[in-house]
Amino acid sequence: MAKIKFTLNHKKLEVEVDPSRRLLDFIREDMHLSGTKEGCGEGSCGACVVLMDGYSVNSCLIPMANVEGHEIITIDEFKNTKEFEVLYAAFSEEGGSQCGFCTPGMIIASQSLLSHNPHPSEEEIRAGLAGNLCRCTGYQAIIQAVKLASEIGGNLWDKK
Amino acid sequence: MGQKIIARTLSEAIEALAKYDCNIVAGGSDIMLQKRNTAGELPRFEKDVLFIANIEELHKEYVDEEGLHIGATMTLEEILRHELTPNVLKDCLKELASVNIRHFATLPGNIANASPAGDTIVVDILLDAKLKLTSIRGVRYVSAEDFVQGVRKIDLAKDELIEEIIFPKYDFDKLIWFKVGSRKAESISKLAFAAAYKLDGEKIASIRLAFGSVFMKAIRSHELEKELEGMSLKELGSRVEEFTEKYGKVISPIDDQRSTKSYRLEVTKNIVRDFLTTLAKGGN
Amino acid sequence: MLPFKSKYPTSTPKVDQGIKVRGEAKYTDDIVMPGMLFAKTVRSSIAHGEILSIQKPKLPEGYYWVDHKDIKGENVVNIIFSDWPVFAEKKVNFIGEPIALIVGPNKGELDRLVNEVKIEYKEETPVFDFTESYIHKAFTKGDIASAKKKAVKVIEEEFSTGYQEQAYLEPQGLLVYYDEEHRVTCVGSVQCPWYVHRAVVRACAIPTEKVRVIQPAVGGAFGGKEHYPSLLAAQLATAMLKINKPIKMCFERPEDITFTTKRHPSKSKYIAYVDKDNNILGMDVQVKLNGGAYKGCSGVVLSRALIACVNVYNIPALNVAGDVYMTNTVPTAAFRGFGSPQTIFASEMFIHHVAKDLGVDPLELRMKYLVKEGDITTNSGKFHDPIILPALIEKAMEMSDYKRKIKEYSKPGCNKGIGMSFFLHGCGFTGSGESDIIKGKVKLIKDEKDIVHVYASSVDMGQGNKTTLKRIVAKNLDIPNEQVVFDNPDTSIIPDSGPTAASRTIIIVGFLMEKAAKNLKKIWKSGVRQEHIEPYVGPSYIKWDEETMQGDAYPSYAWGVNVVEVEFDPITYQIETKGVWSTYDVGRVVDERIAVGQADGGIVQGLGYGYMETMRCEKGRFRQRSLSDYIVPTAEDIPHMETAFIDNPFIYGADGAKGMGELTLVGGAPAIALAIENAIGKKVNDIPCNPEYIMELMKNGKN
Structure with missing residues (x-):
């Protein structure tokens, strides 16, 4: 066990935890935050991605030791942001969520993409979301939703 | 522990x-x-x-x-x-x-x-x-x-x-990365190829070819590279098939869940052939 | 108010977007109950043999062993053909067959215990090839004997299709507990709540009212959760009756990929009898499906495969036969398309190859045999409804610039290709099954506040029926959507409106909803609780004989055309998809946004099936066991797609709608296979048409 200090959803935490525990298990089981999903447990599907210092990472492969000093944001907190509102409007318009299991991960990956590239081309969106599998939509509605979000978001994602 | x-x-x-x-x-x-x-x-x-x-x-x-x-x-x-x-x-x-x-x-x-x-x-x-x-x-x-x-x-x-x-530090005219995966993203290589060369007029000044996923580890053949070094492009042009075959013997691919031995061997050779043919014409 | 103009002005906002996009939708693994235990399956490690002895590990306090001896009812999973045991008793018939569950509080400990189980087997020779038929079906159309006699050319070819894994993003999972009324309650990722309900009743021998099945959010299914959850429910309910505590079992991905049901691999042989004027007089079609260790629903899958075996073509004489073969492998079962993707692939390729062999233009030959309204179907029934396939074809060719491209790409060495598939899909259950077997019902309850509650067993696993069915009710009652409530199915309150399968939800359940709403409207009294139950009455002209497979195979058909454009890399034999265009006749579209979503998702699964998704079974064991080895398309593998619908309302469908869930998958594989064929100049007879196969074709393939 070790003491790990980090920020989860804007709350400063200091937790006594096994450093090898998966961030995903910590989020889902210890924090009871079920918005982050496990689809494959091997970093292939992206259902478990969370933001680590603003970048999308597969929480199923991140040991707690590695979140020390970092800021983690999950869908459960990201949903309260202005950026989320825009992504939500765009996903709703396009029908970007069908079964919904990949959706929290897709939203997080979209945020990671847009915050580093506020006005991506279609090709860049596809590359940015290529680590997130979806078996329902054929990706088109999701790609279009991210494109739409970047349009209607104005300068929301431009570096402040 | x-x-x-x-x-x-x-x-x-x-x-x-x-x-x-x-x-x-x-x-x-x-x-x-x-x-x-x-x-x-x-x-x-x-x-x-x-x-x-x-x-x-x-x-x-x-x-x-x-x-x-x-x-x-x-x-x-x-x-x-x-x-x-x-x-x-x-x-x-x-x-x-x-x-x-x-x-x-x-x-x-x-x-x-x-x-x-x-x-x-x-x-x-x-x-x-x-x-x-x-x-x-x-x-x-x-x-x-x-x-x-x-x-x-x-x-x-x-x-x-x-x-x-x-x-x-290195000094090459051209460096190439080429990966063959089972899809365009998020794929573990079926095979990978990287190459670098420098020309000295119509001659190969230096050359390297590296291969992934076709042997128990990533591999280069220093012997074949030595053979190629100093060779004129014209000569290379006439010996492409020979070197393609030689490189085919450097690697030793296997069948697994991602591809087959024969695919890996043949495509690696195709890539080498294509690379050497292009190089023999002066590159690019 | 949205800060932009919607491109779907007639669509209803999808009711589940909020909770799903916010990550608030609760899937099975998100549900936690106090005192909940977990279960892990003890599986057969051999493909075929007899269990001689089982050495159980010493179970710590609070851990339980559950096997066939604990089953109170029948040790079978209630599927169409119930031959799959809940737990193997003496014999095991495939690697991974469940033998027992170990139940306890800690998943890591369960894993350890399962690994400690020692089973002694007497191994028997397993069967892995197509040798032991356990289901056979056959029928003829017209005078095949005279077609054979008159033929001057006989063209024969074989085709094969591989496994396909559903790869829903949420793995299988189920939770069983006693509810407050002491009912055995199953909450799980299921497609068909009543199937699960009946499976528990049968395996546990408890009265139907003592079982309850509740559907939480379902993370995709595609057929994979049509029958398999019945197995899990029967196992977990048996365990729960023994242990009296809530038990949850959620599969990890490798377990899900390795041991759950998939699409039937197939081999088929097509023979065309052709006269001197290049008329196809008749065809012989033989279809073989690999059913795996147990029959389950394979008989129905074979039916659909055979009914679809000459696709959209009116071939005057047919001799059709098919078998499902027992092999000592994981049983195959439902997957979007249900048998038809296999034969529609084969028939689309075959008619092209026949045209090539005859030296005639494939498009001309296909157009000549296209079915028309009033024509005799493959099964000697009748196409009762208007067929607008020529309009779909025309539109798809225009959208994709097909005619120019096919000419241009047919030049050797251009390494580009375009392919166009035509296809149909029978909506609903076979023949008069909807009226005679399923007998679906829906219930509407209007409460005192005039809120209308919809009761139906249709599961929204992503396809949007929570939105569409609700919309149909609201529209026909002429009330706002917000006045209608449609919760997830719970068998303690809903009638059986049938399974969520067979592209029947909109055409059958939606039609029922429409009628129910109209009837409720007639008796509507504000401020009073009212209830209306609507039973299904199908078109009376639909007649079907299951024994002879003669008559009207389906109440109606939906139609489609897919055009796919590819580029071929002659060095690596890789294919890149460059364009996808689709046109569909799904009757009348209920909600455009949702329909487009079905179209996009369906064809991507179909394309994956055609050129990418590769699953090899070697001696009963799958080579691909994870989502990094079983490859499905990513966002980068798919180009922008265009879809158009052409209106063709069906009188027995909700507001004119027919089914569309499966239709959108079945044309993908032949379209991309034809595009590849066009690009490489070699005949494609097998899918997945992956680079390894293309390499073989470039060496030894036929032109």
Whole structure:
């Protein structure tokens, strides 16, 4: 066990935890935050991605030791942001969520993409979301939703 | 066994390695998967564990007279975005895993995992990269080519840590990265190819070809490279098929869940043939 | 108010977007109950043999062993053909066959215990090839004997299709507990709540009212959760009756990929009898499906495969036969398309190859045999409804610039290709099954506040029926959508409106909803609680004989055309998809946004099936066991797609709608296979048409 200090959803935490525990298990089981999903447990599907210092990472492969000093944001907190509102409007318009299991991960990956590239081309969106599998939509509605979000978001994602 | 150490400095890390028999976790993308347990349960590490991702002093990429240094805790995406990173490595990283994984995976992790399908190792051996291995006993340098000895076999003493990867300066006209995966993103290579050459007028001044996923480790043939060096493009043009066959004998691919032996062999040869044919016409 | 103009002005906002996009939808693994235990399956490690002895590990306090001896009812999973045991007793018939569950509080400990179980087997020779037929079906159309006699050319070819894994993003999972009324309650990732309900009743021998099945959010299914959850429910309910505590079992991905049901691999042989004027007089079709160790629903899958075996073509004489073969492998079962993707692939390729062999233009030959309204179907029934396939074809060719491209790409060495598939899909259950067997019902309850509650067993696993069915009710009652409530199915309150399968939800359940709403409207009294139950009455002209497979195979058909454009890399034999254009007749579209979503998702699964998704079974063991080895398309593998619908309302469908869930998958594989064929100049007879196969074709393939 070790003491790990980090920020989860804007709350400063200091937790006594096994450093090898998966961030995903910590989020889902210890924090009871079920918005982050496990689809494959091997970093292939992206259902478990969370933001680590603003970048999308597969929480199923991140040991707690590695979140020390970092800021983690999950869908459960990201949903309260202005950026989320825009992504939500765009996903709703396009029908970007069908079964919904990949959706929290897709939203997080979209945020990671847009915050580093506020006005991506279609090709860049596809590359940015290529680590997130979806078996329902054929990706088109999701790609279009991210494109739409970047349009209607104005300068929301431009570096402040 | 049972120790789990989070190192914040290099010296903390090597001291821990001197004391314990550790699995080293950098980003975790490979080893956390290999040691994966059932959901909710701790990964099954059979040894002590040393976590090095928090070592800030290794989080850097810089150039000096030796060449380009990439520290052990730089993530692949940081390397991909870094202005000093050679394009051939960038091309390789762009196709490696997914953007999510690249946000935390590291270069030493990819090397030390020593998978025959480790893409960055192909670029490492192409560029004659060496690894700086640090232990409480001192520092040792080993070439990437020698470091990886076979499937999951590496030349790393129990107390050593890959501190950084060093890419020596090089002088080539062209560098090429070519990966064949089963889909366009997030795919483990069926085979990978990297090449570099410099021309001296109508002659090959220097040339390197490296292959991944077609042998127990990433491989180059220094013998064939020597044969090619100094050869005129005209001569090369008449000997493309011969060298294609020779390279076909350098590799020794297998059947697995991603592809077949015959596909890997034939496509590798196709790529070599195409590369040499283009080169014989003056390149590009 | 949205800060932009919607491109779907007639669509209803999808009712589940909020909770799903916010990550608030609760899937099975998100549900936690106090005192809940977990279960892990003890599986057969051999493909075929007899269990001689089982050495159980010493179970710590609070851990339980559950096997066939604990089953109170029948040790079978209630599927169409119930031959799959809940737990193997003496014999095991495939690697991974469940033998027992170990139940306890800690998943890691369960894993350890399962690994400690030692089973001694007497191994028997397993069967892995097509040798032991356990289901046979056959029928003829017209005078095949005289077609054979008159033929001057006989063209024969074989085709094969591989496994396909559903790869829903949420793995299988189920939770069983006693509810407050002491009912055995199953909450799980299921497609068909009543199937699960009946499976528990049968395996546990408890009265139907003592079982309850509740559907939480379902993370995709595609057929994979049509029958398999019945197995899990029967196992877990048996365990729960023994242990009396809530028990949850959620599969990890490798377990899900390795041991759950998939699409039937197939081999088929097509023979065309052709006269001197290049008329196809008749065809012989033989279809073989690999059913795996147990029959389950394979008989129905074979029916659909055979009914679809000459696709949209009116071939005057047919001799059709098919078999499902027993092999000692994981049983195959439902997957979007249900048998038809296999034969529609084969028939589309075959008619092209026949045209090539005859030296005639494939498009002309296909157009000549296209079915028309009033034509005799493959099964000697009748196409009762208007067929607008020529309009769909025309539109798809225009959207994709097909005619120019096919000419241009047919030049050797250009390494580009375009392919166009035509296809149909029968909506709903076979023949008069909807009226005679399923007998679906829906219930509407209007409460005192005039809120209308919809009761139906249709599961929204992503396809949007929570939105569409609600919309149909609201529209026909002429009330706002917000006045209608449609919760997830719970068998303690809903009638059986049938399974969520067979592209029947909109055409059958939606039609029922429409009628129910209209009837409720007639008796509507504000402020009073009212209830209306609507039973299904199908078109009376639909007649079907299951024994002879003669008559009207389906109440109606939906139609489609897919055009796919590819580029071929002659060095690596890799294919890149460059364009996808689709046109569909799904009757009248209920909600455009949702329909487009079905179209996009369906064809991507179809394309994956055609050129990418590769699953090899070697000696009963799958080579691909993870989502990094079983490759499905990513966002980068798929180009921008264009879809158009042409209106063709069906009188027995909700507001004119027919089914569309499966239709959108079945044309993908032949379209991309034809595009590849066009690009490489070699005949494609097998899917997945992956680079390894293309390499073989470039060496030894036929032109």
